[in-house]
Amino acid sequence: MSQDTHAPAVADDAALVARAKGGDFAAFEELVSRHEGRVYSIAMNILRQRQDAEDATQTVFLNALEHLEGFREEAAFATWITRVAVNTALKALRKRKGLSTVPLDGGRETETGEIRHPDYIAEWRGDPAKLVAQRDLKRILDEAIEALPERHRLVFVLRDVEGLSVREAAEALGISEANVKVRLLRARLALREALTQAFGDPARRLAPDHSGTDHATAAEELLRLYENPARGRTR
Amino acid sequence: MTCKDLLKMLNDYVDGDVDPSFCSAFEEHLRDCDPCKVVVDTIRNTIRLYKDEGVVEIPILFRERLHSTLRRKWQEKRGAGPPPGGPAR
Numbered sequence: 001m002s003q004d005t006h007a008p009a010v011a012d013d014a015a016l017v018a019r020a021k022g023g024d025f026a027a028f029e030e031l032v033s034r035h036e037g038r039v040y041s042i043a044m045n046i047l048r049q050r051q052d053a054e055d056a057t058q059t060v061f062l063n064a065l066e067h068l069e070g071f072r073e074e075a076a077f078a079t080w081i082t083r084v085a086v087n088t089a090l091k092a093l094r095k096r097k098g099l100s101t102v103p104l105d106g107g108r109e110t111e112t113g114e115i116r117h118p119d120y121i122a123e124w125r126g127d128p129a130k131l132v133a134q135r136d137l138k139r140i141l142d143e144a145i146e147a148l149p150e151r152h153r154l155v156f157v158l159r160d161v162e163g164l165s166v167r168e169a170a171e172a173l174g175i176s177e178a179n180v181k182v183r184l185l186r187a188r189l190a191l192r193e194a195l196t197q198a199f200g201d202p203a204r205r206l207a208p209d210h211s212g213t214d215h216a217t218a219a220e221e222l223l224r225l226y227e228n229p230a231r232g233r234t235r
Numbered sequence: 236m237t238c239k240d241l242l243k244m245l246n247d248y249v250d251g252d253v254d255p256s257f258c259s260a261f262e263e264h265l266r267d268c269d270p271c272k273v274v275v276d277t278i279r280n281t282i283r284l285y286k287d288e289g290v291v292e293i294p295i296l297f298r299e300r301l302h303s304t305l306r307r308k309w310q311e312k313r314g315a316g317p318p319p320g321g322p323a324r
Contacts, residue, residue: 025309032305040293054297058304065308115242118274128284141288160282161289185246192274192281206270 013077020068028068031077032061038078039085045157046089048146052096056089063088086158086172116189119208122200144194148187155180156187236264241271249278 013034019027039060043053063084064071071080128137145153158169159180166184170177241264247253248261265272 023313025306025313028309029302029305032302036298036301037290037293040297041289041291044291045289050294053291054294054301057293057297058301061301061305062308065305065312117238117242118270121270121273121277123273124277124280128280137284138288141285145285156285157289161285163286181246188246188249188278188281191285192278195281195284196277206273208270 014073017068017071017073017077021071021073028065031064035078035081036061039081042082042085042162043089043092045161046086046154047093047096052092053089056085056092059092060085060088082162082164083168083172086162086164090154090172115186116193117208118189118193120193120196120200120205121208122196122202122205124196124199124201128195128199140195140198144191144198147194148190152183152187152190155183156191159184160188236260238264238268238271240264241268245275245278249275249282 013031016027016031020031036057040053040057043056043060044050047053047056060081064081071077145156148156154173155169158164158172159166164172166177166180170180173180175183241248241261244253244257244261248258253261265275
């Protein structure tokens with residue numbers, strides 16, 4: 001949703017939207033061609049299942065076709081279609097899990113479990129992409145992300161993979177920004193740990209500095225800080 | 236700054252959202268603490284890897300089906316048929 005990087009394309013999209021509104025299917029199809037890759041990626045990253053991702057992608061563009069007249073041309077089409085894609089995929093995920101009436105937030109992030117201190121600390125053995133075949137890399141990444149609790153995985157996907165802001169991710173998931181931040185930290189730490197198990201160089205492993213670190217206290221402080229940003233410096 | 240303090244600010248630091256007045260304390264800690272430095276580096280690498288690998292190609296056959304479906308719906312809704320042929324054909 002970062003408009004800055006798409007700035008040159010925004011005007012073009014707006015012209016295409018205007019032509020499509022006037023009944024030009026070729027213009028609409030060009031809009032679809034431009035954005036279908038991103039929409040499909042979002043759906044795949046959220047749903048992790050090809051058929052579901054295809055269904056969601058089709059729903060997104062049927063939705064666009066249906067609501068084209070109501071689309072304000074001064075808004076960025078890319079931003080709008082990204083939001084529709086995220087919401088459509090999340091809705092499909094809820095439906096798949098039979099949770100249509102239950103929000104994905106799973107309550108506030110107040111579980112007493114500690115924020116795990118980084119444990120396996122070692123510099124990586126060079127560029128991971130060159131260390132293993134691309135397919136193996138993908139498998140390692142998939143296994144690590146699938147091992148995350150869904151509420152952590154979704155925040156990571158929206159924020160770090162798809163580049164939504166903290167506020168946008170919070171709105172899409174129906175949770176607070178503070179909660180997004182806590183879940184994001186848990187997800188990042190868990191993934192880092194898993195990838196270091198795969199890529200870490202045992203010869204260069206460092207002992208975690210646990211001295212004087214009370215994990216439970218650190219986690220509680222962290223949660224308080226995020227839940228009461230006025231006291232901290234979370235922006 | 237302790238390792239615990241650093242953990243608290245890790246998200247904001249990695250996202251570039253740390254108040255500049257804390258940034259120098261953060262970086263000073265990183266200079267003297269190898270484990271924290273490696274954690275920050277590997278967290279950044281983790282995010283970059285997932286971002287790079289998160290771009291999924293749309294399956295070509297699905298893309299063709301999608302475009303035909305949209306063309307059909309467009310015709311149903313707008314009546315007037317678009318010219319035959321198009322990028323998906």
